[in-house]
Amino acid sequence: MDHEIERLIDVNCAQLNPLIANGLAVTHLQEAEVLNYIDSVFRSAARGFPEGLTYAGWRRCTPMEELNEASRKKGNNKRMFDVAVSYLYMVKYFFNFKGKEIVRYMYLPFVSEAGSITISGSRFFISPVLSDRVISVGTDTVFVRLLRDVLTFERVTQNFNVNGHREQANVAWAMIYHKSAKMRKIKPTVRAHSTMVHYLFCKYGLMKTFEMFAQCTPILGGKEINEDTYPSDQWVVCSSTQVKPKGFGRGLYEPSTLRIAVKRVDYERTMVRNMIAGLFYVVDHFPTRVKPEYVNNTLPQYMDNTRTWIILMGHVLFSGNLPEGRLADDVEDHIRSLDEYIDSLVLKKFIEIGIPATDLYQFFGIIIEKITDWLFVAADKVNSMYDKELSILYFVLKDITTEIFKLYFKLKAASKKELTEKDIVDRMNKTISTGLIFRITKQHNEVTTIASSGDNKALKITNVLVPQSSSSRQGNLKERANLNDPTQFLHVSFAEVGGYSNLPKSAPTGGSRINQRLKLDHSGLVLRDPRLAPMLDRYSEDTRRKR
Numbered sequence: 001m002d003h004e005i006e007r008l009i010d011v012n013c014a015q016l017n018p019l020i021a022n023g024l025a026v027t028h029l030q031e032a033e034v035l036n037y038i039d040s041v042f043r044s045a046a047r048g049f050p051e052g053l054t055y056a057g058w059r060r061c062t063p064m065e066e067l068n069e070a071s072r073k074k075g076n077n078k079r080m081f082d083v084a085v086s087y088l089y090m091v092k093y094f095f096n097f098k099g100k101e102i103v104r105y106m107y108l109p110f111v112s113e114a115g116s117i118t119i120s121g122s123r124f125f126i127s128p129v130l131s132d133r134v135i136s137v138g139t140d141t142v143f144v145r146l147l148r149d150v151l152t153f154e155r156v157t158q159n160f161n162v163n164g165h166r167e168q169a170n171v172a173w174a175m176i177y178h179k180s181a182k183m184r185k186i187k188p189t190v191r192a193h194s195t196m197v198h199y200l201f202c203k204y205g206l207m208k209t210f211e212m213f214a215q216c217t218p219i220l221g222g223k224e225i226n227e228d229t230y231p232s233d234q235w236v237v238c239s240s241t242q243v244k245p246k247g248f249g250r251g252l253y254e255p256s257t258l259r260i261a262v263k264r265v266d267y268e269r270t271m272v273r274n275m276i277a278g279l280f281y282v283v284d285h286f287p288t289r290v291k292p293e294y295v296n297n298t299l300p301q302y303m304d305n306t307r308t309w310i311i312l313m314g315h316v317l318f319s320g321n322l323p324e325g326r327l328a329d330d331v332e333d334h335i336r337s338l339d340e341y342i343d344s345l346v347l348k349k350f351i352e353i354g355i356p357a358t359d360l361y362q363f364f365g366i367i368i369e370k371i372t373d374w375l376f377v378a379a380d381k382v383n384s385m386y387d388k389e390l391s392i393l394y395f396v397l398k399d400i401t402t403e404i405f406k407l408y409f410k411l412k413a414a415s416k417k418e419l420t421e422k423d424i425v426d427r428m429n430k431t432i433s434t435g436l437i438f439r440i441t442k443q444h445n446e447v448t449t450i451a452s453s454g455d456n457k458a459l460k461i462t463n464v465l466v467p468q469s470s471s472s473r474q475g476n477l478k479e480r481a482n483l484n485d486p487t488q489f490l491h492v493s494f495a496e497v498g499g500y501s502n503l504p505k506s507a508p509t510g511g512s513r514i515n516q517r518l519k520l521d522h523s524g525l526v527l528r529d530p531r532l533a534p535m536l537d538r539y540s541e542d543t544r545r546k547r
Helices: 003-012 024-028 031-046 063-070 196-204 206-214 270-285 306-317 324-338 344-352 360-378 398-414 421-429 436-441 533-546
Strands: 053-060 088-097 100-109 116-119 122-126 129-131 135-137 142-145 150-162 165-174 219-221 235-239 259-263 389-391
Touching: 031 053, 031 088, 031 100, 031 344, 031 398, 063 088, 088 421, 100 421, 100 436, 116 436, 122 436, 135 360, 142 360, 150 270, 150 360, 165 196, 165 270, 165 360, 196 206, 196 270, 196 306, 196 324, 196 360, 206 270, 206 360, 259 270, 270 306, 270 360, 306 324, 324 398, 398 421, 398 436
Parallel strands: none
Antiparallel strands: 053 088, 088 100, 116 122, 129 389, 135 142, 142 150, 150 165, 150 235, 219 259, 235 259
């Protein structure tokens, strides 16, 4: 090519972002990044290990150590070694149990040019996933991506009486407890959701929860709380609608006569209304367990006793047919495990997106107050590619982090009795296996085989983008297009973030290709071009009005 023409092309054509064009996985999956990430996950899980067991760090295996472990004798008492090429390296992780060292080995990925990785002789390419930062707001649900788990928050409408008039508010709930196969066989006696307000009551009790999260001090009682004793110009008196909920089950229903009074200025706040609705959601499902006479008379501090709410949570999560002592013990273990859900990595993400929560309970409070607003605002943004990040590390290493925390939960469950070294090793054998990384070739849409006949990796290989909703696949099931899915509607961000000029047949919107001129910050967050923002916002408003 003529040097002058080449110079003019360079001057007049926008430059590609080298991080994207060369393969974002090359940067995100550098050896130091992977090692530090897995180390931080082990340290996070180790905070909840049983007494006597600690995590002591890691070290890269020497070639001889790797060969010995990879060819370790199996059931046939023979040494075997897979000679197929794999771009992996082995790491030793050290644990200490009462002075005895326990070692686990694990393969970690090595990524080469264009984000390629060879597994068992086959070459795959790792593409970035366009994901929300921790919190993903859908049309009806809020997904929260934590290291230990992915939580899905929903809402249910609860009616209650306010000074004689019926009102309603939204109650946030989520299925956080994962039942074992054995517990799933137990028939529940009450079909109710585990609400976030109920979780806060289990942790702090009723009065302290209102004081901490709603900044108000309610007054509870029976018929003595009325508009005569609490004038309506200053107070709001709330009570149950006394309608039997569908999930109550069989048996005689005795409506609750509990009343709660709060100052009118406090009731104007969304948080207070939603918490009152959450209270009556529990009260209506357990009217005989939360009576006015229990407030101060027969059982002092009954309503503010966390055990009261813990047992009721046991009825929700398990069954009322089980002994209440067992219900209390199981729920208390569950509540204690939630103390460790927000680790340093998640906390850093919360700070980046402006969520003022340092533990999971504070986040529950934010969900209680904000879930309706988030869902309302997200209605027009659910198909947007803005305010998201290109993520690789979390998704590629998901199988490993899942097994690490599965080990944590198994050890937590087994710690009710005194553990031995054999108990710990047996549970490690079922979770932390050497070849976990080999799973990325099975249920990871971000790891695929790409055929390219040219030598330009930017044209077909490194421009692939995976939407978060497609970041995992279930076997060979093919997803059917849903024309009513709002996440598939066109959005002006597709023109700036997506690759509209290189559309595959399977995704003609451009959402599965990336604009390789896109600017990113150090964490992979998508940055808008300030020169284009006014024009694109104008087009966005025009198309939104015409839908």
